[in-house]
Amino acid sequence: MRIVDDFVPIYTPKGDAFPGPDSDRLKAGTWYDDWVPNDHTFIRATDGTWHGLGITAPHTPPPNIHEGEWLSFHITSPAPTLGKSLEAGAWQEHPKVLAPAERPGERREFYAPFAIKRDGEFFLFYGPTDIRLATSTDLFHWRPLGTCFTQAGGARDPHVSVIDDLYHMVYVADQSLFLRTSRDLITWSEEPIEIFAMRRKGAPESPMLLQREGDFYLFWTIYDGTHGPYDNRTFLFRSDTPSDFRNAEEVALLLAHCPELVQDMDGQWYISSAEWPTRGVSMARFEW
Numbered sequence: 001m002r003i004v005d006d007f008v009p010i011y012t013p014k015g016d017a018f019p020g021p022d023s024d025r026l027k028a029g030t031w032y033d034d035w036v037p038n039d040h041t042f043i044r045a046t047d048g049t050w051h052g053l054g055i056t057a058p059h060t061p062p063p064n065i066h067e068g069e070w071l072s073f074h075i076t077s078p079a080p081t082l083g084k085s086l087e088a089g090a091w092q093e094h095p096k097v098l099a100p101a102e103r104p105g106e107r108r109e110f111y112a113p114f115a116i117k118r119d120g121e122f123f124l125f126y127g128p129t130d131i132r133l134a135t136s137t138d139l140f141h142w143r144p145l146g147t148c149f150t151q152a153g154g155a156r157d158p159h160v161s162v163i164d165d166l167y168h169m170v171y172v173a174d175q176s177l178f179l180r181t182s183r184d185l186i187t188w189s190e191e192p193i194e195i196f197a198m199r200r201k202g203a204p205e206s207p208m209l210l211q212r213e214g215d216f217y218l219f220w221t222i223y224d225g226t227h228g229p230y231d232n233r234t235f236l237f238r239s240d241t242p243s244d245f246r247n248a249e250e251v252a253l254l255l256a257h258c259p260e261l262v263q264d265m266d267g268q269w270y271i272s273s274a275e276w277p278t279r280g281v282s283m284a285r286f287e288w
Contacts, residue, residue, distance in 0.1 A: 001236060001252045007273055007282035008086045011052065011075050011093070013037060018058055018068060019099040021108065025060055026068040032058035036065075037073055037274050037281050038230070039112035039120035039157060039206050043122065043139070044265075050077045050085060051139045052281065053113050053124065054274070056096065060272060065229050070108045071099040075281075082264045086279075086283060097133060098124075103144045106132060110159040111201040112206065112258070115139075116167075116185070121195055123185045127156035131171060149180065149188050159208045160185070163216075163242055169197065170209040170218070171237060177207050179243055196220070196237070196245040201246070206234075206258035209242060216242045217251075230257045263285060 013035035020028020040054025052075040057068035079085035100108040113126040122136045130150040134142040137211040149155070153174035160169045165184040177196040180188045195218070198204060202224030210217050221234045236252040239245045256273035263269050271286040 001254070002287055003254060003256070003271055004285040004287050007256075007277055007284045009278050009280055009282045010077075010086065010091045011037065011073070012191060012278075012280035013056060013073060014093060016096065019071060019096070019101065019253055023067050024064075026058055027250070034059040035073075036279075038066075038069065040260060040274060040281060041113050041115045041124075042260055042262045042272065043117065043204075045076075045139055046120070048078075048080070050079070050082065051075070051115075052091070053097070053115060053139075055111055055113070070110050071096045072110060072113055074170050075182040076235040081266055081268070082262060082270045082283070083266075083268060084287075094140070097140070098126075098142055098144070101161075102142070102275075103132075103134075106144065106146070114160055116160045118185055123160075125160060125169070127154075127171070129154045129156070131155050131158050131169075131188075145186075148186075150194060151178070157206050159206075161209050161211065163211050166170065168242055170207045170211055172207060172220075175203055175206055177218070177245070179209070182209065193243050194246075196248075200224075205231075208261060210260075210261065211242070213229055215240065218245045218248065219254070219259065219261070221256075232257045232273070232276040234259055 015033040038055035053072045056073040060067040075091045077085040077091045111128045124134045130147045134144045136142045158171045175198045178192040180194045182188045202222045204220040206221045208219040218237045232255045234254040237248040239248040257276040260272045269286040272283045
């Protein structure tokens with residue numbers, strides 16, 4: 001497994017007004033030039049357009065660099081392939097979505113969305129603390145549906161894949177990765193399965209669970225305070241089952257922060273990275 005080419009920047013946020021509500025240092029209605037993206041997701045619309053959604057907020061220095069991460073950026077590319085979307089100017093930025101005012105009754109934080117399509121409808125899962133869901137038919141307008149489930153230690157950074165006609169969601173809680181399953185993306189299994197516990201200092205972030213030629217691969221990015229807030233070390237493990245990576249073999253180290261792996265219609269795989277190696281979101285070809 002390897003990242004084939006250098007990362008190409010595809011999205012650098014423009015300045016925008018912060019929608020609020022006020023935080024300690026950010027004020028509703030105030031314009032901020034410098035915005036930061038983080039965990040994100042890519043999905044192809046019915047018309048073939050690629051969409052990207054993800055955490056964003058105005059830049060705030062320590063101690064709380066995640067202040068105001070309460071809404072999602074939204075970008076699109078009409079390019080026929082993701083390869084073409086790596087050309088300069090291929091991605092367009094749209095108004096941000098799912099700010100707290102659009103999600104009444106929810107906690108304001110909006111972390112690590114993941115999008116998946118089912119029967120012509122798009123499902124967007126996000127955290128933190130509880131895993132929540134919003135749905136859309138066009139990826140521009142969203143209908144929040146509330147909490148899917150909660151878990152002690154908090155739940156965040158969901159990723160959903162289809163394995164044997166069953167939806168598998170992997171996510172973070174405390175220092176471990178957990179798995180739940182669903183038939184319809186609405187009702188999730190009551191009892192979570194701990195599939196991976198940290199073997200070293202630090203916490204896992206941004207997991208992905210993918211099946212490839214009979215094997216299962218678990219990706220996660222580490223945060224241990226030694227490589228800054230946007231650590232670029234993503235570890236890859238292989239197992240013969242999706243439900244147990246506790247003793248799995250580590251097969252690769254990928255230099256990318258909160259990456260998403262996306263397969264294009266022509267079969268080529270791509271990997272993304274936020275805030276590394278440059279500000280914004282970047283993408284490169286990936287080979288298994």
